[in-house]
Amino acid sequence: MTFDLVANDPHTKARAGVVHTAHGAIETPIFMPVGTAGTVKAVQQRDLKDDVQAQIILGNTYHLYLRPGLDVLQKAGGLHRFNGWDRPILTDSGGYQVYSLSGTRKIKEEGVKFRSHIDGSQHLFSPEGVMDIQRTIGADIIMAFDECTPWPCEYDYAARSLDMTHRWLKRCIQRFDSTEGHYGYQQTLFPIVQGSTFRDLRIKSAEFIAEQGREGNAIGGLSVGEPADMMYEMTELVCDILPQDKPRYLMGVGTPANILENIALGVDMFDCVMPTRNARNGMLFTTQGIMNVTNKKWETDFEPIDAELGGYVSTFYSRSYVRHLFQSKEMLGPQIASIHNLTFYLWLVKQARQQILAGTFREWKEKMVKQVMTRL
Ligand code: PRF
Numbered sequence: 001m002t003f004d005l006v007a008n009d010p011h012t013k014a015r016a017g018v019v020h021t022a023h024g025a026i027e028t029p030i031f032m033p034v035g036t037a038g039t040v041k042a043v044q045q046r047d048l049k050d051d052v053q054a055q056i057i058l059g060n061t062y063h064l065y066l067r068p069g070l071d072v073l074q075k076a077g078g079l080h081r082f083n084g085w086d087r088p089i090l091t092d093s094g095g096y097q098v099y100s101l102s103g104t105r106k107i108k109e110e111g112v113k114f115r116s117h118i119d120g121s122q123h124l125f126s127p128e129g130v131m132d133i134q135r136t137i138g139a140d141i142i143m144a145f146d147e148c149t150p151w152p153c154e155y156d157y158a159a160r161s162l163d164m165t166h167r168w169l170k171r172c173i174q175r176f177d178s179t180e181g182h183y184g185y186q187q188t189l190f191p192i193v194q195g196s197t198f199r200d201l202r203i204k205s206a207e208f209i210a211e212q213g214r215e216g217n218a219i220g221g222l223s224v225g226e227p228a229d230m231m232y233e234m235t236e237l238v239c240d241i242l243p244q245d246k247p248r249y250l251m252g253v254g255t256p257a258n259i260l261e262n263i264a265l266g267v268d269m270f271d272c273v274m275p276t277r278n279a280r281n282g283m284l285f286t287t288q289g290i291m292n293v294t295n296k297k298w299e300t301d302f303e304p305i306d307a308e309l310g311g312y313v314s315t316f317y318s319r320s321y322v323r324h325l326f327q328s329k330e331m332l333g334p335q336i337a338s339i340h341n342l343t344f345y346l347w348l349v350k351q352a353r354q355q356i357l358a359g360t361f362r363e364w365k366e367k368m369v370k371q372v373m374t375r376l
Helices: 045-052 061-066 070-076 079-083 127-137 155-177 199-211 228-239 256-264 274-280 312-316 319-327 332-358 361-373
Strands: 002-008 015-021 024-028 030-033 057-060 089-092 105-107 112-115 122-125 141-143 188-190 217-219 248-250 269-272 283-286 289-292
Touching (some): 002 332, 015 332, 024 030, 024 332, 030 332, 045 312, 045 332, 061 127, 070 079, 070 127, 122 127, 127 141, 127 155, 155 188, 199 228, 228 256, 256 332, 256 361, 274 283, 289 361, 312 332, 319 332
Parallel strands (some): 057 089, 141 188, 248 269
Antiparallel strands (some): 015 024, 112 122
16 A cells, blocks of 8 residues: 655645555545445445445444354455455454444453354454454455543553553554465555543654554544544644654544544544434435434425535435435435435545645635534
8 A cells, every 4th residue: 555645735734645555546535434344334335436436435343253254254255345345445443343332341451352242242352363354354454453442531541551552553563464465465554543632642652653654544532522622632633743654544533524624634534424324314414514304394395405516316306305205214215315425525525635736725624614514
């Protein structure tokens, strides 16, 4: 994997770049739709490509390991072959899902013992094991095994957890660098900065991660309940330490405003369940603001969902019709809403990239943050 830094915005720390992977290029800043179980929920791969114009999607080690399991994935020839998505894929390590999803779990130096949320069976995720699993899944970008601390978090806990995450990273690197991909193409390992919302821990972690000299770096442990200003303070601090010439991935962020503010601080890659999860509840993100399409207000609004956005579903279906689909609990409602929201998120980062290239990002961002967060 390589990264070309194409432009630095003159007025903010925003950048435009291109990430090259074995499955093609990704223009940054980019948003990556979340495909937890090997599917971006309710959206076909064809629509992800043609309508949403997704360049890279996510998968989750935790879910894919439990179901369909490694045997199936290995026999399929990896996740790309299994789900038919031939563009880049990134897998998260389970260093987040194992804490949020599994019932009982025990964190030790060796790794994390947990019970499956599906059948209660017992498993151990170790740094080495998680590298091996992500080799079998075959994503282009794989993530280190970390502990995402909850927020708020005692300083002592955050400090001890961070040291363990750093020791785990060393074990991840050791395993990753002594193994090869199963399917004949290169994969790359991103380490993850932690340290909760403590400035000294974040600095220590960013310096440690930078020293590893990997091809890209991630920032974890944010957007876990802390105020947005605190998140921005941490991202800025960390981005100023991480190398300029490597992509920076902020994990699990966020609202359209969060994405624009973090782009301004030097983040290149984002993922979040928000556009798809909220779509399934009838929340639509549009160029003019946020609408709850289930509201009575839209009952006879026959305008398209978002004429300005363009794209097939957003201009073809009316607000009234989508509201009706949600009222009737029709499956097509969540499908249209998911495609629409993802199209909007990909549009937003593409616009951001163009504004960075044109040197007009700062003014545009100030206007857009207000506009896209307006409650319609
Ligand atoms: N670590 C990992 N995955 C994550 C996070 C993290 O800290 C977050 C935090 N927002 C989302 N996904 N491995």
